[in-house]
Amino acid sequence: RGWFYFSVANVCDVLHPHVLRVFIPHGKHALFREGFTPVIRSSGNHIWQRLPTSSLVLVTRHSPTQPQAFEDILNVTFSFPRLDETYFFAYAIPFTVSDQVRELLFYDSRHEPFYSRELLCLTPEGRRVDLLTITHPKNRELSQTSRRVRTLCITARVHPGETPGSFVCQGLIQFLLSTCPQAEMLREHTVIHICPMLNPDGVLHGNGRCDALGKDLNRTWDNPDARKQPAIAALKRFLVKLRDDPHHQVDLYIDLHAHSGVMGGFVFANLPSSSRPLCGAVARVPVFFFPRVLAASGRKFGLNAIQFDETTGKAGCSRRALADLLPATHCYTVEVSYHCPLVAGAKGPPFTELSYNELGTCLGESLLDFYKMRVTMSTGRTYLARPPELFVPGYCPPVPVHHPAPPSAAPGTTTAEQDSAAAAAAAAVAPPSGIAGVAVGIPSSPAVPPSRPSPGGPAAPTAAAGRRHRPPA
Numbered sequence: 001r002g003w004f005y006f007s008v009a010n011v012c013d014v015l016h017p018h019v020l021r022v023f024i025p026h027g028k029h030a031l032f033r034e035g036f037t038p039v040i041r042s043s044g045n046h047i048w049q050r051l052p053t054s055s056l057v058l059v060t061r062h063s064p065t066q067p068q069a070f071e072d073i074l075n076v077t078f079s080f081p082r083l084d085e086t087y088f089f090a091y092a093i094p095f096t097v098s099d100q101v102r103e104l105l106f107y108d109s110r111h112e113p114f115y116s117r118e119l120l121c122l123t124p125e126g127r128r129v130d131l132l133t134i135t136h137p138k139n140r141e142l143s144q145t146s147r148r149v150r151t152l153c154i155t156a157r158v159h160p161g162e163t164p165g166s167f168v169c170q171g172l173i174q175f176l177l178s179t180c181p182q183a184e185m186l187r188e189h190t191v192i193h194i195c196p197m198l199n200p201d202g203v204l205h206g207n208g209r210c211d212a213l214g215k216d217l218n219r220t221w222d223n224p225d226a227r228k229q230p231a232i233a234a235l236k237r238f239l240v241k242l243r244d245d246p247h248h249q250v251d252l253y254i255d256l257h258a259h260s261g262v263m264g265g266f267v268f269a270n271l272p273s274s275s276r277p278l279c280g281a282v283a284r285v286p287v288f289f290f291p292r293v294l295a296a297s298g299r300k301f302g303l304n305a306i307q308f309d310e311t312t313g314k315a316g317c318s319r320r321a322l323a324d325l326l327p328a329t330h331c332y333t334v335e336v337s338y339h340c341p342l343v344a345g346a347k348g349p350p351f352t353e354l355s356y357n358e359l360g361t362c363l364g365e366s367l368l369d370f371y372k373m374r375v376t377m378s379t380g381r382t383y384l385a386r387p388p389e390l391f392v393p394g395y396c397p398p399v400p401v402h403h404p405a406p407p408s409a410a411p412g413t414t415t416a417e418q419d420s421a422a423a424a425a426a427a428a429v430a431p432p433s434g435i436a437g438v439a440v441g442i443p444s445s446p447a448v449p450p451s452r453p454s455p456g457g458p459a460a461p462t463a464a465a466g467r468r469h470r471p472p473a
Contacts, residue, residue, distance in 0.1 A: 171360020
């Protein structure tokens, strides 16, 4: 799909510009016409920078091997400023297997009681596929209790070239391991399993979508070969084990991807059907709920659309296959752009490592909003913002509508009559738009009940070290 990552060394001429030609599939990279450019760094400067648009020329021609087909050639004109340095060019900011190993070793070195890492399986070439578990220690010993804990599973890098997914996952993990109250609430009430790199063989070989055997792993979820696709088979067995465990309820599965044809991002979801038990209050479509809270949290990133896809060519992807395997679980694919956010029709600055990390933080906050958990800053006490019987996946309260303040009660009006009138006014809500069509806008996020007031005054916002987090509403 056009992914590339290569280096240029031993340059002999610094006086004249050089032209590098990169062959990419035809029609797969509309972002180049929207101002997207590859990135570059040198051995003396480890900060990735985007090439100027003036240095790129995209040419389309007939393919010499297939006369009826076309191919695109990306001509990159670049003047090398130094002879003694090596220059690295990439389609997007790389996130390699070595980067992932360093991240995991750093997490291990913290020795946090709420974090653990285990071996999910080995790839056909013998590399580790790791599974991270982040939760409060009390949620690990459930065999002697009758408690049932909410469980989530998040995966990334099933497609090796989609490096933004790794940066989003990195930001999510950093948020979940932080000391901010939002992360503590999630750890206390949920068990979060994360597989940060499902396809390390493909990443190491520099592939765009396939593994070392040339297979797209995200088309094998319906029937994976345990010998050729051990990561997919092992994760499916793990999820089935969680599904059958009476102490776990798998609420969400989220697969992180990157898209080369859009700006901003969107969420792929499954069309509601009678075969998948759904519950909700807004237009009877609870599949909207998580995309709504994600759109509200990541508003500045342009994650404001949801697409329903039931094409036969994607029947083997994780979102489709796991929806049938886990009928009580909402499965989503979160797609973020290689280029930049698109908010209200205006393009924002290009995505960077830090902005992708911040998007991962927004994803973590969306998980908190999904469960409607809140914390009282001053006392540290926790409570659920909705009754326990409504603490179910996909529950979505009605969208509030602002009404004028009711007039004062007339003399002689009973309390029951006043309560009845107030309930009638509160029930007048407007349902969101329907799900007709391929892609629809996400309705606005529901209002969040305010935090409990502090006995000593308003709560002060709290920020984790080195990263800003929004305080609860």
